[in-house]
Amino acid sequence: MTERNPGEDTGRSRDRRATEARILEAAQAILLAAGPGGFGVNVVAREAGVDKQLIYRYFGGLDGLLEALGIRLAQWWQEKLLETLPEQPATSYADLIERLALRLLHIMRTEPLAQQSLLWELTGSENFARSLSASRTRMLGDWMARMRGNLVPPAGIDASAVNALLIAASSQIVLAGRNTDTVIGLPAHVPSTWDRIERSLVQLVRSIYREV
Template identity: 50%
Template structure:
């Protein structure tokens, strides 16, 4: 028996509707990234994003539930970018926890330097913490924690060393150096314009990581 025309039409158009929604969601996410990079969080609102995406702002509420949901989706997208950048396993496993941390910090320098969107997000987190920036920070923290868990194996910091505090200080240093480079091309008088400048930073960060975990004796 031949199926009614309406059933056939519904089957034919359902994939199109799915593809249209996927394209619209991608366009909204791309517009959210563009507005953030080009204009900053002061202009990051539903109306501006909808204009940049060329869609009705109601679609942002329909597909993302509003700015909170869009921030969460964008935070997940940023975290995925971090995971991708950190996904290449080194040819040799780290010989120590200090080496693992040094590699993480070196990789983080490259990830942050190459991602203006992430720089904007971190700057916003520092200047105006709120529910949206919390979503971004949580997504980024998960990506870094997953990277460490994947490569850590049996490595552990020496006894009597406050690894979470030390790692937080070192990560904050990397973030601040990258933000300073983007804003002024230097930080605390240290030039950060070319690769020779950044090689100095990499060596300094590595030295600090190796020294911090050199022994288990408390400072």
């Protein structure tokens, strides 16, 4: 009987992780360049320089690859959210959501990958859109669990619905401003417009979550 060197298993595991990472990097690059319409197992395999059978072996096929990519993108969002943290913790739930809303708006405005991931949620396949949405929900939940401490919204406020509306509105404004000169009457490519949007976002958060 041939003895197995424990280092062989470690080497295989390391090689597999490296290959999986290369496949996911290729998948992300394709989606960033071409969107969901240019995505497929064959295209990803060529971009990654691997046999397409490895995608089936490691991810179970296209749906598994998209799910793994959704998780990767959620981790990317989490890292971006945590890049710039205030020195002092939030003092109220309104302060907490104000920080989150402004940070998300900044990421969406300045990061092409953020904008593309938002578009993929709207235009990608059902499975991919579901994976992205679920991953982003987990990401926001993780951030809240880490940052909120014992802060809670005022009584009578449906915080989940309110926060969803704030984030969805910011997403729509950013996406609409990519390809048009105006966003519902506001000049999209004028810096002062985004200053106004930020101020208005803060006013909304503070008005909704004001302590009675």
